[in-house]
Amino acid sequence: MARTFAVVNQKGGVAKTTTAINLAACAALDDHSVLVVDADPQSNATSGLGVERDELEYCLYDLLARPEGTVSPAIDEVIVPSATPNLDVLPATLELAGAQLELASAISRERRLRRILEPVRDFYDLIIIDTAPSLGLLTLNALGAADQVLIPIQCEYYALEGLSQLLRIIALVQAEINPSLTLAGAIMTMYDARTNLSDEVAADVARDFPGRTFQAKIPRNVKLAESPSYGLPAVIYDRHCPGSAAYFRLYWEVFGDA
Numbered sequence: 001m002a003r004t005f006a007v008v009n010q011k012g013g014v015a016k017t018t019t020a021i022n023l024a025a026c027a028a029l030d031d032h033s034v035l036v037v038d039a040d041p042q043s044n045a046t047s048g049l050g051v052e053r054d055e056l057e058y059c060l061y062d063l064l065a066r067p068e069g070t071v072s073p074a075i076d077e078v079i080v081p082s083a084t085p086n087l088d089v090l091p092a093t094l095e096l097a098g099a100q101l102e103l104a105s106a107i108s109r110e111r112r113l114r115r116i117l118e119p120v121r122d123f124y125d126l127i128i129i130d131t132a133p134s135l136g137l138l139t140l141n142a143l144g145a146a147d148q149v150l151i152p153i154q155c156e157y158y159a160l161e162g163l164s165q166l167l168r169i170i171a172l173v174q175a176e177i178n179p180s181l182t183l184a185g186a187i188m189t190m191y192d193a194r195t196n197l198s199d200e201v202a203a204d205v206a207r208d209f210p211g212r213t214f215q216a217k218i219p220r221n222v223k224l225a226e227s228p229s230y231g232l233p234a235v236i237y238d239r240h241c242p243g244s245a246a247y248f249r250l251y252w253e254v255f256g257d258a
């Protein structure tokens with residue numbers, strides 16, 4: 001039975017996608033079978049894993065938009081292999097933006113993704129859901145489907161802004177939609193050990209965060225930003241760069257007990 005993680009922060013640009021695809025690739029390199037679910041219409045996880053959006057027959061939208069009771073397309077018709085062995089993708093395209101509307105009127109609309117993933121849960125060891133920079137229905141569906149939440153936090157001014165709203169939403173999901181959801185922890189990203197700011201943000205998060213902050217901090221590293229243009233996670237593209245090394249440390253911290 002796959003452990004399912006949602007990578008969530010309603011801010012854009014905090015390294016949700018970078019974290020999702022690199023943790024997924026670390027697990028794949030560690031011989032686990034992994035599925036990345038791209039729940040963001042911007043579909044950066046899809047393209048960053050080497051999947052050509054233009055060549056896709058289906059995407060997550062087609063599963064979310066299936067009328068209640070219909071089974072076509074089946075999830076295995078939608079999942080595609082990535083350029084990385086052991087790592088599959090349930091891809092997104094821009095079309096997914098329409099899902100917010102489709103979902104709005106659906107029955108049990110926050111549990112759609114959970115039910116969609118049910119047939120493949122036993123097939124994968126790990127499912128990682130990348131989410132959009134919003135707390136809309138797609139992200140609620142990701143939280144509804146997950147066992148644990150990972151929150152990347154960019155070491156910048158205003159890093160903590162919005163965090164209390166996010167924690168309230170998580171509490172709401174725990175109460176109303178998915179009682180088994182737990183908070184895995186916060187991940188400090190784009191950390192720059194040379195600046196006081198990074199240390200201050202990390203200290204603030206460690207103090208205020210009602211879960212835990214992972215020890216592994218992800219440094220600013222251009223390789224992490226470059227690798228998606230090659231359709232590869234950084235841990236595959238350049239596994240020895242400082243960013244990759246940090247993601248491997250994070251992987252062992254998050255999944256070491258798996």
Ligand SMILES: Nc1ncnc2c1ncn2[C@@H]1O[C@H](COP(=O)(O)OP(=O)(O)O)[C@@H](O)[C@H]1O
Pocket residue numbers: 011012013014015016017018019044133189190191218219220221222224225226243
């Ligand atoms: N540690 C890092 N160092 C340098 N660039 C990074 C790092 N993490 C992410 N980036 C880059 O920052 C941008 C935002 O990251 P991304 O993962 O797309 O964030 P999100 O999914 O939260 O919007 C991307 O261009 C990404 O390549």
Ligand SMILES: [Mg+2]
Pocket residue numbers: 016017018040044045131
């Ligand atoms: Mg993203």
